Amino acid sequence: MAALPIGTQSLWYHGTSRSAAAAIWRGGFRRDAGGGWGHWYGVGVYVSDRCADAAEWAYNHGSDGVVIVCRLAPGVRLDAFSQPDPAHLAALCRRYGPAILGKHPWKILPANKHLSRRDWAALYAYHVHHPDNHIGTNTPREPWFTTMNRIRSAIARCTGGGLYRTHGDDPHHPTSCEAVIFDPAQVIPVRMHRIITGPNHGVSMGPALNTTDMVESPPPGTARERQAWDALLVLQDHRAWNHREVGLAIAAVAAYGDELSAAPANGPSWYNPWDSILSELAATLIHCGRRFTSQRLLSRLHAVLSPHPVAFQRRVWQALYASAQEHSEGSTAKAGGRNWSEFRSHIHHRLRSLSPKESAP
Structure with missing residues (x-):
């Protein structure tokens, strides 16, 4: 389960409302900013390397939809969870036994053992695609909520940054991907664009918004x-x-x-x-x-x-x-x-x- 190479995607796109975009531009992405978080693969900032995806997300907010062009902080790594890795899971089972694939893998680990970032990512992919787990990450009542939440926290502590998956079902963009970043401080806004509606109800990213009344975007890394x-x-x-x-x-x-x-x-x-x-x-x-x-x-x-x-x-x-x-x-x-x-x-x-x-x- 390879990590996404650094610098492969220099820009990412995030779709949101105009009011949320203004707050993000002034104060950055924050966990305490309200209820505008994505929940499909856990609470975090959802971005795509295709502006069309972000425009579709922004279109959910109607005429107030805004696409934020972002870059990730230096050093952020994204681990794949498009599909479970059978070889990696088999290696984990040999080391710790089949119970490591259960809902409480942290209870199986000996006191002197640690899982790496990629180990946790492999377990996350396994549970995301488990046939009995219908993405149980939204509320504590969901049966998989605790498991997904604990594994996600472990990935964040292991300096993983986040997870990504490729659009395998899109023949026109087979290698494009979307990602969820668990630490919002690692997502840096660069500029904002309003969305425009084209023929046949198509949505795309429009011209950049005037942000002169907002704070300056962070400079590129030295x-x-x-x-x-x-x-x-x-x-x-x-x-x-x-x-x-x-x-x-x-x-x-x-x-x-x-x-x-x-x-x-x-x-x-x-x-x-x-x-x-x-x-x-x-x-x-x-x-x-x-x-x-x-x-x-x-x-x-x-x-x-x-x-x-x-x-x-x-x-x-x-x-x-x-x-x-x-x-x-x-x-x-x-x-x-x-x-x-x-x-x-x-x-x-x-x-x-x-x-x-x-x-x-």
Whole structure:
């Protein structure tokens, strides 16, 4: 179940109403924006690489329909769920037993084992296409709601970003695809278009709307930003801790931080690429060190971070603390064989040691 190559689709299209589009342009896609979310494959932002699809979605809002042209944040990966992957599912069954395909796969995993992003995506595809599951993701009363929701949350935590499927039933566009992105902050609006109705009730994307009264769209990513995300993606492909790749990724993120400190990124108030990449770095470091004890992982992290400035070290440790907090809230106290409360305590002591010392009077 291959991930969609980065950069294959530079632009995506999202259909919505004019009022929702104005709110998105001012504040970005947000989970707390109201009830305008798609639910077919789980709550998220639904986009297509064909503007005609988005125009059809926008047409549901009548004359107020708007198509938003979007791009995805650097580093976002989309895993396929067009059809279940029998080979991948068979491998999961050999590793964990047939019960891994049940409605509670997280209960089957041993305490010291983790599923990868692609493992969760394979399970999601299996449950989406299960003959007894009529897309049970809309309400808690649906029998598959808990299963789909937990797997979707696991994909988001594993830095997956979202899922995509191809339009296999469209002979004119066999390779085009649509996607659902679970983290709305990873979808960045670029411009807006109204829709126009053509002959035979056809709908298409019309001219761009005037957005001079709205905030400026985020600028394209810089070369150092792309290098930092590329280094993180390489690191995520390793199944174990690779000291050289970890060092390269941290160095690339630090270089991007230096660039931002010299010239802060322009754009809307909600556009914060630095926090986004630090959060991704922290989650990736914890995932790569999942086989280490807490003490050994902290020792490795100290070794790779110590050559960098103290201010950068402090930001990374803060991101690691936040990531550990998310792990502890989303699972049991010792999920994955790690005591997250103790792990956060060690990070807290590390942060205190990096805090500026007050000089004696």
